[in-house]
Amino acid sequence: MATLNNDTSRDVTADQKLRGSGAIHVIMGPMFSGKSTSLLRRIKSEISLGRSVAMVKSSKDTRYAKDSVVTHDGIGFPCWAIPDLMSFHDIFGQDAYDKLDVIGIDEAQFFGDLYEFCCKAADDDGKTVIVAGLDGDYLRRRFGGVLDIVPIADSVTKLTARCEVCGQKAFFTLRKTCDTKTELIGGADVYMPVCRKHYVNNRIVIKASKKEWDSDKERAKPCVEAVDADPSSIGY
Structure with a gap:
């Protein structure tokens, strides 16, 4: 019984260390402000630190490449093009997801479940989530859920x-x-x-x-x- 209690205690301690240990960083601004470039720069910095990284974007965005995040300058990085963020866990696979440290999200305004995903990934799964997207549309109204995650973000960069x-x-x-x-x-x-x-x-x-x-x-x-x-x- 003592062994069971000790094992349970270790599991709880490990879970507590994981939960809430993630982070959310938001990069927003108008088009052509370098949001994707800034996102890729930060992702590459995380890779240089030895962290495991995955990049995702909306499957709606097929302007430059279907399976890459591409800046307006033509710089690309492989990514997963998905219809919604909550499906990423299943598409990527449980084992691979567990090993992930950082998730980059480009064109985040196209994801209706952005807030839900960021909360789960950062708060529950301990992931660092770096989000890049438009904060407003062509009429200067809020666009998608980018502004919704500002209150839960560790940092916000307006380009x-x-x-x-x-x-x-x-x-x-x-x-x-x-x-x-x-x-x-x-x-x-x-x-x-x-x-x-x-x-x-x-x-x-x-x-x-x-x-x-x-x-x-x-x-x-x-x-x-x-x-x-x-x-x-x-x-x-």
Whole structure:
């Protein structure tokens, strides 16, 4: 009985050492601010210290490579592309997961279970989780769960880009198209980093362009209907 008590005591002590020994570090900012670059730098630093590392990203992001985290400068690192974070444990495997020290998460705004996963990985499993993602969308509203994990983070780094219009610090992401979907994955062809002044000014221009585009579509409708009603009007 004494042996059983001693074994149980050792298990509890080991569990207590593991639980709460993890950490959560958040890297956020607008597009083109170097979030993925900063994430990879920290991951490589952890590897140099001899720690076991795994990188994950959303399977939605297929811009540069399906199975790699790739920066806008073309620097890549192998990763697991998964639909949700809570599935990572099963996909990676129990034994491999137990040996992990650090988990890097890129494009974290696309994971709906980010908060749940970070709590479990850091608080219960003792992992260091390094998260990189957008804090706001193109309308400067919260994007995904990145802001939700700020209260449970050990550190938060807010990066800035360079405004493409004036060269000043850019805090916001401007969408250059009139598409209104929240999740519209793209690069420099769709987005640009801008300062506050040029975010506001360019949003006015984009709104005006969208209004004109919608107006043109409305004016075109009667013409389309007329052609559908009278095929001979096409002039064959």
